[in-house]
């Protein structure tokens with residue numbers, strides 16, 4: 074990874090957090106010659122549990138950035154179908170419904186190794202002398218002038234960096250947002266997700282399909298092929314019960330699933346036991362900050378609007394935020410005499426353009442989370458039948474696919 078040090082006090086923009094939102098926006102700004110410092114608290118981009126589902130709505134942004142060939146070269150899997158397994162009661166036979174990839178209205182859903190995606194974005198940005206990457210150091214606080222305007226950041230260890238604009242893309246637990254005193258207005262969620270990773274083998278897991286098995290007492294266990302190899306296993310649990318599971322000692326190796334998942338699924342997990350050590354919790358949060366900016370600072374991606382995992386939307390919304398932010402920011406930041414007031418006006422415009430899509434997608438995520446619980450099997454049987462036998466209806470469903478294509482047109486103009 075290329076690492077360059079910024080000149081103190083020289084940055085036009087500081088971007089906090091090298092997730093999909095921060096890395097892509099830093100690239101878009103730096104390649105237009107805007108001095109940009111990207112700060113990532115981890116020393117590398119290798120974290121294991123990151124979202125990997127990139128939809129057409131996110132792919133189109135990467136294409137508009139001119140990254141088609143780079144994306145094609147990343148480790149990835151195209152998801153062609155999801156297989157759902159149902160049982161009536163713990164001992165009932167496993168009934169299977171196969172649903173073709175619903176959101177597939179073009180390039181289709183791809184699972185792309187997120188560390189590789191982020192490395193690629195940073196490597197492309199590093200081709201520009203205006204890009205500076207600081208890794209392994211976190212932002213701890215904000216610098217303000219006498220009028221309260223944010224003028225930069227304070228790093229762990231006390232170093233101070235100044236800039237005309239700070240962009241917080243530091244994720245769902247954003248430190249910058251906390252320092253601004255902004256709290257997320259959360260939509261109440263009823264579930265959390267336990268994640269594990271292992272290489273699974275068996276008839277339920279084939280390379281281009283996801284497998285989702287409903288548990289008789291509620292929730293489901295899902296298996297997705299991980300593009301970098303092996304599988305990601307996500308189990309939906311009732312919100313808040315993770316600590317009970319940990320206390321019970323049944324969390325390692327997903328032992329509490331014994332007797333809850335089908336025989337076939339359990340045997341598959343048993344065979345992978347050696348690799349199934351410490352599942353992690355995804356504490357599901359969904360909502361938006363009441364405002365996405367303050368003088369001198371802009372929140373984007375999960376920092377502004379943490380997404381529910383339903384429908385794999387987070388990366389895609391983060392990329393779309395970056396495109397719209399670049400459209401607004403580049404012209405202003407390239408203006409030699411751009412005033413703080415002009416810059417702040419643009420921050421409001423970015424929020425105004427992005428908020429409607431985020432609101433609509435989060436509402437849909439909430440509805441889908443309810444719908445799947447209440448009438449999953451019947452709905453999916455019906456959908457599966459329609460998708461198989463009626464090409465016209467299938468086409469209509471594709472065209473509506475709001476999870477796949479997004480709710481609005483996003484076009485990179487800079």
Ligand SMILES: Cc1cc2nc3c(=O)[nH]c(=O)nc-3n(C[C@H](O)[C@H](O)[C@H](O)COP(=O)(O)OP(=O)(O)OC[C@H]3O[C@@H](n4cnc5c(N)ncnc54)[C@H](O)[C@@H]3O)c2cc1C
Pocket residue numbers: 089090091092093094095112113114115122123124125126127210211212213242243244245247248268355373374375376380382384385386387388389390391
């Ligand atoms: C297990 C899991 C599965 C998911 N599955 C999907 C999926 O399939 N599809 C999908 O689209 N979304 C998925 N998501 C959601 C998706 O990963 C997020 O919505 C998306 O990554 C948000 O991007 P972001 O750039 O806003 O923030 P993040 O990806 O969270 O990146 C924030 C970055 O900021 C850094 N950071 C944090 N604090 C500081 C600090 N103080 N100083 C410096 N750096 C800091 C972090 O280290 C991180 O690199 C999933 C999430 C999880 C956890």
